Amino acid sequence: MSMSTSYKVCVIGGAGYIGSWLVKQLLEKGYTVHATLRNLDDVTKVSLLKSLPDADARLVLFEADIYNPIEYEHAIEGCEFVFHVATPLQHNENSQYKNITEAAIAGAKSIAECCLKSGTVKRLIYTASVVAASPLKEDGSGFGNVVEETCWTPLSLSFACSNAYRKAYVDSKTLAEREILSYGNQKNGGLEVVTLACGLVGGDALLPFTSSSVAVFISQLTNSATEYQLLRFLEELVGKIPIVHIDDVCDAHIFCMEKPSISGRFLCASSYVSSAEIATYFQQNYPIFQVKPEYLDGPKREIVWGSTKLEEKGFEYKYCTKMILDDCIRCARKRGGTDFQ
Template sequence: MENQSAVMIARRVCVVGASGRVGSWLVKKLLERGHIVHATIRNIHDPEKAGLVKRLQGADSRLHLFEADLFHPHQIDQAIHGCEFVFLVAFPTKPFNSDAERDAAAEGVLAILQSVLSTCERSGTVKRLIYTGSVVTTSPLDEQGLFSRDLIDESCWTKPDAQIPYPSDFAKFYTSIKTASEELLASYGVKEGELEVVILDCGVVGGDALVDSVFGVRSLLSPLIENTALLANFVFLQNLLHSVPLVHLDDACEAHLFCMDVPLTSGSGRFLCASDYPSVGEIMAYYRRKYPELIALEPEVCGSNIKGGSSKLTDMGFEYKYSMEQILDESIKFARKLGLIKDR
């Protein structure tokens, strides 16, 4: 029997990147609400990834799978056809070995996003594109690497030339290209006026998941899984944002759904999506208090934290359900289930 909370009017929506941590959970919630879902994955013949979404409640009658790879953006044209809303969850990135490859990768990402935007606009049916962004694009650091503000909100944009101690070349590239991508999307919505573009800048997404992966939350758990490279990423978030913004997977997906339904007064919008903004020190204090037997690494704590200053989502009626403690507890429970964290 289908969920009694299903919407009265079924919408046809597209989820680009349906086999990942956020994408699969989003498909689950859309189906539970009675929507018709066009879901893209790279290989529809993969029994694990395709089977995951095929087994979801309502999938037999309202899920349509499309094989598509963002590196070949024309492949998603058919998936988008006839949809009112498009959730762009996947992000096209590839490793690079030289400056030339890095620059080519950056140009490729922007070209792909432009292609997706053009496809949505040409469709004649897509009303709104909802993009899964990242808080790494919202740093309040100035060009000298100094904090110019004491609150983070949607007006903050990470400066491309800021003197920031990146833990790796890829972290620098990822931060830069995510910021450039969001700037492209934000300007597109304002200029074109017809297609509404929403950007959800999500914090570290913790909690349970349908897929057997803790990708995206590994840095948060790095002190417990004894990985120094990931620990450097954990500290990097603190250095970049002066906090580690957190959001539970379910809250993040609910925010995506909220942004599908809520009227936008400006025709486009950028929203911070995080329920809490603890510092590395506050997270470590919680680990020491509740999970002292799990701690394997101690990060260097970098001063006080800057709290999120945005209430843009909540002012529009959105409500977060999960606290910092719940996010950390469920992330650890999930990682234990996967065997990534073990009692010492």
């Protein structure tokens, strides 16, 4: 390891799918972790985090909500690194913000300001999404040839397979990432900012239920129309579907913390596949599920995944497409009860 594990780090959104796994990995590596939750009275989430190895000695929980972002100041105080994993998914109608996009931008801004105010935070690492990195052309004439870090989703376009909720999510993730990055572009006393635009995240989970992203992965097996439409939406937005394992995602976050110096935007996905390729894999390897023929036919695009920035810094992905899909099924069988066997 390249740094002292005596460091304190903060995970904003520590009880979610990625956040809880990240807290687990940080504790395993010997860091002291401040983790925020929306509600410390949520027994299930609090118990989950407190049950992690070494949590009793090195995990401190804080109550904070993205809809009242000043609450994060206490959690960030005294930390050297901050991971902003939280994102608003359902709008709080009673808040000062008119929608989740406003809330996400205000949250990003406030968390960055808290980092600067702390006097201790060296680097802010934001869990961004590939929905902000669409290769769609601004004029609506189709896709560019390559997906990489210079791609920004043109928010003026309407997207296939979209609805108001999905459009709001794309807007919020795109504009919040731009807001966070702006703090790294200023002469601001040394705060480095990293954004990791992650693909669809699959694999195992600490959560006692199947996470929404794993449910999207297996939607062609469960025949869930809602989740399958999300899979198709991502495909129509980004050309194909960038995918990544939860282990690799959290390793990438910690990698970006442990580097002596790193900043800027990085896409984080180990594979770039079509929905039809996912369905074909399931059909060939899990015939018990009887994949519907319509899932096996879909758009065949020649777009290339051109992002290598993370690997050029020295990061290595451990999980291939097969391993990600197999682990999604394993996780769903473990979490899903008798209706997914």
